[in-house]
Amino acid sequence: MNIQFKKGVLELFVLSMLNIRDQYGYDISDHISKSISISPGTVYPILRKMNKEGLVTSYLSEESSGPARKYYQLTTLGHKRFDMLKEEWIMFVETTKMFLEESHE
Template identity: 45%
Template sequence: MNTQFKKGVLEMIVLLSVYKKDMYGYELVSEVSKVVNVNEGTIYPLLKRLTNEHYFETYLVESSEGPPRKYYRITYSGKERMNELLGEWNEFHETVNNFIKESDLHEER
C-alpha cells in the first residue's frame, strides 16, 4: 500500500481498533497489520500522541508472560475524533470514487 495512503488512515484505524476493545501495544500492532502493514516503530509514537491528546487513557494489567501490559482505552474525546475522521474518510472516499467513475477509466481506450 502507498505510504501516504497508509499514513492518512492510520490514526482512524487505530482509534477504531481501540474503540472495539481495549488493547495493549503489541496486540494493537497485530490488529492494525490486518488492514495495513505496520510495525511497532510506527504504532507506539502514534499511541503516545493519541494519549497525550487525551484520545486514549492507559491502565496496567498484570501479565503471566512478563511485566504488566499497558492497555489503551478510548476516551469520549477519542470517540469524537474517531467519528470526525470517519466522516472525513467517507466524504473523501465518495468524492474520489465519483471522480474515478466520471473519468471513465474503467473503459478501455
C-alpha cells in the first residue's frame, strides 16, 4: 500500500479501534498490521500525539497473567475527532470513487 495513503488513515484507524473499546498499544498495532503492513512501533507516536492533543487518556491495568499494560481510551474530544474524521473520510472515498469511475467512461 502507498505510504502516503497509510499516513493519511492511521489516525482514523486508531480512533476507530478506541471508539469500540479501551485498548493497549500492542493490541492496536497488531490488529492494524493484519490488514496493512506497518512496523511494530508505528502506532506509539500516534498515541502520544493524540494524548498530547487531549484526544485520548491512558491508564495502567494489571492483568492476572502478566505485567500491567497501558490502556488508551478516547476522551469526549477524541470521540468528536473520530466522528469528524470518519465523515471526512467517507466523503473523500466517495469523491475518489467518482473520479475513478469517470476515468472509465
